[in-house]
Amino acid sequence: MNKFFSLTALTAALTLSLAASAQEQATTASSNGSYRPIPNSDIMFRKTILRAIDLREKQNKxxxxxxxxxxxxxxxxxxxxxxxxxxxxxxxxxxxxxEVSGNMSYSESNAGLSDEEKAAGFSEEAVDEWGAPIKKGAAKSKTPTVAASNEYRYKDLYQMELKEDMIFDKKRSRMYHDIKTITLVVPSTLSSNTSGIEKPIATFKYSDLVKVFRNNPDKAIWFNSQNDAQHKNLADAFELWLFNSYIVKVSNPNDARLDEIYGGQQQGILASQQAAADLIEYEYNLWSF
Structure with a gap:
C-alpha cells in the first residue's frame, strides 16, 4: 500500500513539474517573443544583443x-x-x-513650378478640370493643394534590427541565439526620408513571425540562387542563421548603443567587431576548463 501511495505521489509530482515547466516556457514565449524559450533554470549565461541587418548585402539578398x-x-x-x-x-x-502604414509613408508636397517650367510657358494660376484658366472672381476648384502621402517601396525597406539573447544552456552545454524581436526600419540614406535618421516602422515578435512565415510558404522564401529546388522558408533561414549582421548594442546600464558609448559611427563599428570577438572568446573559454 505504501509503495502504491509513493508511486502515486511521484507521478503527481512529475506531472506538476512538467506542467510548471510548460507554463514557464509558454509564459516566456508570449511575453518576449521567443520561439523556443529556454527555462531560466537551464541558463548559465545570457547577454542581450541588438543586431543591424542590411538586406542589400550579398549574404542577405x-x-x-x-x-x-x-x-x-x-x-x-x-x-x-x-x-x-x-x-x-x-x-x-x-x-x-x-498606424503602421502611416509609419512607412512619407509626405510629398507640391513645391510649385521650377524656373525651367515657367520659361516653357507653364502657369501656376488656377485651372478648371479641363485645364482652362479660371478668370479672376470665378469660383476656384474645391480641391485643396495638400501634401501627398506615399508609402515607401518594399525595396526601400532594406534595414532591419534583430534583438536576441545569446544564451549558454548548461543542460545542453551549448550557446543559443534566442531571437526575440525583429524591427523594420526606414533607412536614413533614402532621399525621401528628409529627417536623415533611421525611423522604426514597427517591431514584431519573432514567435509571431515564424507563424506567418510557415503559413505563407509560397511567399516567405529564402531564395537559393544555386538551386531553385532548394529554396528555404524564411523561418528556417533565421533558425540556421543564413544571414549577416553586425552588433549595434550589447546590454548595458545606460541602454546605449555602441556608437553612443564610443563617440562616433566609426568607433561604433570597431566596437561592434570587438564585441563579437569577445562573445566568441567567452564561449571558447567555457570549453577550456
Whole structure:
C-alpha cells in the first residue's frame, strides 16, 4: 500500500513539474517573443544583443529577392490582420495596421513650378478640370493643394534590427541565439526620408513571425540562387542563421548603443567587431576548463 501511495505521489509530482515547466516556457514565449524559450533554470549565461541587418548585402539578398522581399511578407501580413505590430521591443504597446502604414509613408508636397517650367510657358494660376484658366472672381476648384502621402517601396525597406539573447544552456552545454524581436526600419540614406535618421516602422515578435512565415510558404522564401529546388522558408533561414549582421548594442546600464558609448559611427563599428570577438572568446573559454 505504501509503495502504491509513493508511486502515486511521484507521478503527481512529475506531472506538476512538467506542467510548471510548460507554463514557464509558454509564459516566456508570449511575453518576449521567443520561439523556443529556454527555462531560466537551464541558463548559465545570457547577454542581450541588438543586431543591424542590411538586406542589400550579398549574404542577405536571398531573403530580399524580387517580389518576395521579407519587408513585403511582413507588411502584407500586417495589412491582412495576420500579424500584430508593436511600438518597440519592450512589446508592451501595439500599433494598428493604419498606424503602421502611416509609419512607412512619407509626405510629398507640391513645391510649385521650377524656373525651367515657367520659361516653357507653364502657369501656376488656377485651372478648371479641363485645364482652362479660371478668370479672376470665378469660383476656384474645391480641391485643396495638400501634401501627398506615399508609402515607401518594399525595396526601400532594406534595414532591419534583430534583438536576441545569446544564451549558454548548461543542460545542453551549448550557446543559443534566442531571437526575440525583429524591427523594420526606414533607412536614413533614402532621399525621401528628409529627417536623415533611421525611423522604426514597427517591431514584431519573432514567435509571431515564424507563424506567418510557415503559413505563407509560397511567399516567405529564402531564395537559393544555386538551386531553385532548394529554396528555404524564411523561418528556417533565421533558425540556421543564413544571414549577416553586425552588433549595434550589447546590454548595458545606460541602454546605449555602441556608437553612443564610443563617440562616433566609426568607433561604433570597431566596437561592434570587438564585441563579437569577445562573445566568441567567452564561449571558447567555457570549453577550456
Amino acid at each position: 536571398p531573403m530580399f529577392s524580387e517580389g518576395k522581399e521579407i519587408s513585403r511578407v511582413i507588411m502584407d501580413a500586417v495589412k491582412r490582420g495576420e500579424l500584430q505590430a508593436y511600438k518597440n521591443d519592450s512589446l508592451t504597446s501595439t500599433f494598428t495596421p493604419a
